Amino acid sequence: MDVLFDIFGxxxxxxxxxxxxxxxxxxxxxxxxxxxxxVLNLGIEGIFVAGAMAGWIAVWLGAGLWGGVLVAALAGxxxxxxxxxxxxxxxxxxxxxxxxxxxxxxxLSYFTYRTALPSVTSPPRITPFQPIAIxxxxxxxxxxxxxxxxxxxxxxxxxxVAVIALLLYRTPLGLAIRAVGDNPAAVEAQGLSVQxxxxxxxxxxxxLMALGGAFLTLSxxxxxxxxxxNGRGWICIALVVFxxxxxxxxxxxxxxxxxxDAFQIRLQAEIGQVVPGQVFLMLPxxxxxxxxxxxxxxxxxxxxxxQPWFKGQRH
Amino acid sequence: xxxxxxxRADASLALKLTVSLAAGLAALLLVALxxxxxxxxxxxxxxxxxxxxxxxxxxxxxTLNRATPLILTGLAAAVAFRARLWNIGAEGQxxxxxxxxxxxxxxxxxxxxxxxxxxxxxxxxxxxxxxxxIPAILKQRFGADxxxxxxxxxxxxxxxxxxLIEGPLKDPLSMxxxxxxxxxxxxxxxxxxxxxxxxxxxxxGLVAAVLLWLMVRxxxxxxxxxxxxxxxxxxxxxxxxxxxxxxxxxxxxxxLAGLAGVGEVAGVKGYLSSDLSPGFGYTGIVVAMLAGLSPxxxxxxxxxxxxxxxxxxxxxxxxxxxxxxxxxxxxxxLLCVLVGSFFVRFRVHHEPDAxxxxxx
Numbered sequence: 106m107d108v109l110f111d112i113f114g115x116x117x118x119x120x121x122x123x124x125x126x127x128x129x130x131x132x133x134x135x136x137x138x139x140x141x142x143x144v145l146n147l148g149i150e151g152i153f154v155a156g157a158m159a160g161w162i163a164v165w166l167g168a169g170l171w172g173g174v175l176v177a178a179l180a181g182x183x184x185x186x187x188x189x190x191x192x193x194x195x196x197x198x199x200x201x202x203x204x205x206x207x208x209x210x211x212x213l214s215y216f217t218y219r220t221a222l223p224s225v226t227s228p229p230r231i232t233p234f235q236p237i238a239i240x241x242x243x244x245x246x247x248x249x250x251x252x253x254x255x256x257x258x259x260x261x262x263x264x265x266v267a268v269i270a271l272l273l274y275r276t277p278l279g280l281a282i283r284a285v286g287d288n289p290a291a292v293e294a295q296g297l298s299v300q301x302x303x304x305x306x307x308x309x310x311x312x313l314m315a316l317g318g319a320f321l322t323l324s325x326x327x328x329x330x331x332x333x334x335n336g337r338g339w340i341c342i343a344l345v346v347f348x349x350x351x352x353x354x355x356x357x358x359x360x361x362x363x364x365x366d367a368f369q370i371r372l373q374a375e376i377g378q379v380v381p382g383q384v385f386l387m388l389p390x391x392x393x394x395x396x397x398x399x400x401x402x403x404x405x406x407x408x409x410x411x412q413p414w415f416k417g418q419r420h
Numbered sequence: 421x422x423x424x425x426x427x428r429a430d431a432s433l434a435l436k437l438t439v440s441l442a443a444g445l446a447a448l449l450l451v452a453l454x455x456x457x458x459x460x461x462x463x464x465x466x467x468x469x470x471x472x473x474x475x476x477x478x479x480x481x482x483t484l485n486r487a488t489p490l491i492l493t494g495l496a497a498a499v500a501f502r503a504r505l506w507n508i509g510a511e512g513q514x515x516x517x518x519x520x521x522x523x524x525x526x527x528x529x530x531x532x533x534x535x536x537x538x539x540x541x542x543x544x545x546x547x548x549x550x551x552x553x554i555p556a557i558l559k560q561r562f563g564a565d566x567x568x569x570x571x572x573x574x575x576x577x578x579x580x581x582x583x584l585i586e587g588p589l590k591d592p593l594s595m596x597x598x599x600x601x602x603x604x605x606x607x608x609x610x611x612x613x614x615x616x617x618x619x620x621x622x623x624x625g626l627v628a629a630v631l632l633w634l635m636v637r638x639x640x641x642x643x644x645x646x647x648x649x650x651x652x653x654x655x656x657x658x659x660x661x662x663x664x665x666x667x668x669x670x671x672x673x674x675x676l677a678g679l680a681g682v683g684e685v686a687g688v689k690g691y692l693s694s695d696l697s698p699g700f701g702y703t704g705i706v707v708a709m710l711a712g713l714s715p716x717x718x719x720x721x722x723x724x725x726x727x728x729x730x731x732x733x734x735x736x737x738x739x740x741x742x743x744x745x746x747x748x749x750x751x752x753x754l755l756c757v758l759v760g761s762f763f764v765r766f767r768v769h770h771e772p773d774a775x776x777x778x779x780x
Contacts, residue, residue: 191758204702210748211747212748215742220741220742335575336572339571382578382582394564394569402562410681
């Protein structure tokens with residue numbers, strides 16, 4: 106029990122939980138936006154890699170940290186556009202296209218990195234975003250360091266949760282995006298373009314996913330590694346279901362996940378001699394599977410998810 | 421000018437073949453751009469890839485060796501996708517199959533090869549199959565999406581393998597290198613030709629492809645899979661046991677991927693390590709799609725993809741261009757064949773405006 110008390114009582118733990126949650130917040134928001142418009146984007150895992158690589162390379166070439174963030178978002182948008190062309194315009198399988206985007210984005214990123222840096226034994230480093238402590242607030246016990254001494258990208262992630270929530274629930278555009286994932290026929294009857302809305306949502310959502318990748322290389326670490334995304338994208342796809350496609354719950358899910366991951370890392374340090382380390386590393390994936398199984402029956406899927414729409418189509 | 425789409429009732433074999441060939445070629449053509457950007461000469465790179473894959477008996481043997489697991493993971497994806505069961509977990513199923521082979525074949529059972537080899541294969545098949553049956557059951561009982569679950573299970577299985585080869589299955593003679601105890605000599609696949617690496621796993625893959633082709637064409641299960649893949653509700657209405665069929669498909673699909681793992685352990689490495697597969701499971705999806713989900717086509721698609729990998733390795737050694745080029749070709753082939761499937765599904769009519777006006 107003392108172990109648990111030590112872990113949960115340390116401000117360090119809560120700060121780590123928020124840090125681990127940040128890329129997931131970007132990823133879940135991106136996936137949520139795509140799926141709300143009716144398009145599953147399994148390109149997410151590769152788009153994370155592309156965002157991480159493109160953002161890092163841009164900074165390494167001297168673009169500045171925010172320049173890197175922009176380049177990452179653009180890279181994500183390009184892959185999103187490709188996914189949208191295949192699934193929205195041509196109406197092809199969203200599963201297969203998504204897997205294809207993941208393979209393409211990953212291999213293109215690795216190829217580019219290897220071509221730019223042919224033979225490096227240790228990866229070169231950049232100066233990443235530094236945590237900014239808000240005077241006064243960051244000294245609060247426990248939540249101070251977690252919420253008020255983070256890097257700017259973490260705050261951007263929190264802000265985007267509010268932006269996406271307002272967009273979806275408080276604007277006509279958001280209403281149209283939600284409708285296009287539920288009942289595209291009604292949207293077309295309103296004289297709006299189903300395909301245009303879907304393409305826009307997929308492109309924007311993919312840009313958000315890429316920011317999750319950029320956080321890894323520009324904020325959490327200072328270099329690009331092969332295999333650094335390590336399933337984070339897939340975990341986001343599970344978290345979207347867990348969050349019932351709602352931005353607020355998505356934030357909560359990502360934070361819970363971050364807390365759990367931070368917890369297992371610390372628990373590993375405490376009882377790692379008794380239990381093999383891999384058991385702890387498995388837990389996040391198993392937790393995602395469990396979450397998916399538990400909520401699946403009650404999940405309120407966007408009704409037109411996975412269904413292509415052709416202009417002027419009749420039921 | 422305007423375009424009109426008309427669904428095709430049934431696409432001819434010639435059209436499907438054309439689409440697959442065109443997709444592979446298009447992918448190869450598209451990578452000319454990254455080759456140029458990397459400062460290479462695309463024509464030279466193509467020549468080196470072909471030479472590296474087919475230029476000598478040794479090269480061709482390496483290509484066949486690389487194609488062996490891809491035939492099996494390709495078949496795993498093909499049979500599942502035919503029933504619209506999205507098994508993206510072949511990578512994990514391959515590793516669990518290899519793990520089962522080691523657990524059964526490294527000293528637990530003392531048998532002559534004629535018994536031990538089939539036993540090891542059955543163990544690998546069942547282990548891989550169970551790894552897919554679990555997500556299929558979770559889908560049926562809880563409505564949980566099998567895509568995400570099979571993807572996540574890949575990571576769980578790799579960690580499980582790492583844990584076991586650093587723990588109870590660790591080879592005490594491996595000088596601290598994380599690898600499992602070796603498979604008994606009685607459980608190994610023989611080489612097909614002395615001094616070349618290709619092994620009997622290739623024959624296993626070819627036999628599996630023919631059996632699967634027969635199953636799809638001639639058996640009740642083949643018919644049920646087709647019906648389930650086309651329309652769940654209609655299949656259920658027609659009295660086809662949809663859930664039972666899906667479980668059989670899951671067992672078969674996961675089992676084939678498990679056999680790929682057995683082949684890599686019994687035919688190539690002789691032991692299990694966490695770098696047994698450089699993504700054979702994921703590449704199998706591309707193989708199956710390139711083959712248009714046809715079992716016989718899978719053999720040829722696997723050969724193409726294997727040639728790209730083996731050829732690109734040798735091209736990379738000669739030119740310094742990264743061998744991730746092969747992964748790029750594979751990813752682009754998948755997207756190209758997907759675009760091609762549009763033309764298999766629809767006939768595109770192209771009408772000048774005048775004709776359109778007359779019809780109105």
